[in-house]
Amino acid sequence: MNGYFDTNIYNRILDDPHKESIIKKIKKKGIIPIPSAINLCEILSTSDENRKNDLVNIYNTIRNNYFPLKPYTWLLKESVEAVEKGMEEIEVNYPIEVNKDTEDLCRKITSNKGIELEKYIQGARKYVQEKIKEMKIADEKSFFAYADGENDFSISLFDDLCQAMGIKHNLNRKQILGILQSHSMPWLYILDAFLYLFYRRPFKSEGYGKRSNPEVADLEQSGYLFWADLFVIKDDAFFSFMKELKQLRGYEKEIMNYSEFKKHLGFTN
Numbered sequence: 001m002n003g004y005f006d007t008n009i010y011n012r013i014l015d016d017p018h019k020e021s022i023i024k025k026i027k028k029k030g031i032i033p034i035p036s037a038i039n040l041c042e043i044l045s046t047s048d049e050n051r052k053n054d055l056v057n058i059y060n061t062i063r064n065n066y067f068p069l070k071p072y073t074w075l076l077k078e079s080v081e082a083v084e085k086g087m088e089e090i091e092v093n094y095p096i097e098v099n100k101d102t103e104d105l106c107r108k109i110t111s112n113k114g115i116e117l118e119k120y121i122q123g124a125r126k127y128v129q130e131k132i133k134e135m136k137i138a139d140e141k142s143f144f145a146y147a148d149g150e151n152d153f154s155i156s157l158f159d160d161l162c163q164a165m166g167i168k169h170n171l172n173r174k175q176i177l178g179i180l181q182s183h184s185m186p187w188l189y190i191l192d193a194f195l196y197l198f199y200r201r202p203f204k205s206e207g208y209g210k211r212s213n214p215e216v217a218d219l220e221q222s223g224y225l226f227w228a229d230l231f232v233i234k235d236d237a238f239f240s241f242m243k244e245l246k247q248l249r250g251y252e253k254e255i256m257n258y259s260e261f262k263k264h265l266g267f268t269n
Helices: 007-015 019-028 037-044 051-061 072-084 100-111 115-134 141-145 151-163 173-181 187-199 216-228 235-251 258-265
Strands: 002-005 230-232 253-259
Touching: 002 007, 007 037, 007 051, 007 258, 019 051, 019 258, 037 051, 037 100, 072 100, 072 173, 072 187, 072 216, 141 151, 151 173, 151 187, 151 230, 173 187, 173 216, 173 235, 187 216, 187 235, 216 235, 230 235, 235 253, 253 258
Parallel strands: 002 230, 230 253
Antiparallel strands: none
């Protein structure tokens, strides 16, 4: 089972009095956690040097020598390129080691975390807002039914994001829909997450405020669901958001918070 942990989960494991047992049980359960480059960069941005070293040790122990997953924007671009070239798979891992050059690179990545996707998503948000008047929205299901319909709504969102990220493509309608409907590519999960955020903010009568919704930087990680079978989250708003989205969209994924994850491993408290 492939597992993806929010960066805060590495911190929770480090601080857990049962951390050694947790790591052993992760391996015994057959869970293969592979972090993302964002996980690594957030760990390396830890100001306390001793804690940073401890987190790097946890990171290295848990990842089983697998290189981290590439930043989500790279994966979005490379999945488009793969379809254009007729490739069935993309290389998801980024061969990056922990050294001074890596820390310099990570400072640049984490300084833009959340901001970059927010910039990219502006065109998509504007398009949704323009379409609101013609949408007959009763609930979340009707909202996604419209987005999934034959009106090229999702294709327009895809094109907006591609343009914002500088992705030039010659894909036809069928190929684009294939990318957007594929559970083995990050596009489906990224667009689903942001569509649901768009729904919750203008349509819902409660739970629409910023405190009730995840940060943009959290939603970036939703793209890694294409790879992960198990997704473990600490932040309450992000966790409840992803649990609702999983149920709404029928993802065959396990979404857990830290307490549920420990129970899954066999801990009773």
